Amino acid sequence: NLSRNLQALPKRTQEERKFIMRLAPLYEQDREAAIQQGEAIGLQKEASKLVLRLLNRRFGELPPHITETIQKLSVEKLEDLGEALLDFQSQADLINWLNQA
Secondary structure (H helix, E strand, O other): HHHHHHOOOOOOOOHHHHHHHHHHHHHHHHHHEEEEHHHHHHHHHHHHHHHHHHHHHOOOOOOHHHHHHHHHOOHHHHHHHHHHHEEEHHHHHHHHHHHHH
């Protein structure tokens, strides 16, 4: 991308082109980091959405403060909760699990 853009701008001096090419790896690193961060956020949101759907189906609509707590859990904790909820008998079990998490 960057190389094509440089070729399309023939008025750039050789020095400007070298400078831009030195910046290219930094740009790519930032871009990759942003993509990875976006993927991680998306994964966390989807995991919390699935766990909340399962809990709502099992116990009915959850209080907002519990929903908010679950939405803030890491993907790893959401995976653990997804397994643990199979053994929950009541919302009290869920609350106890969240207090220990």
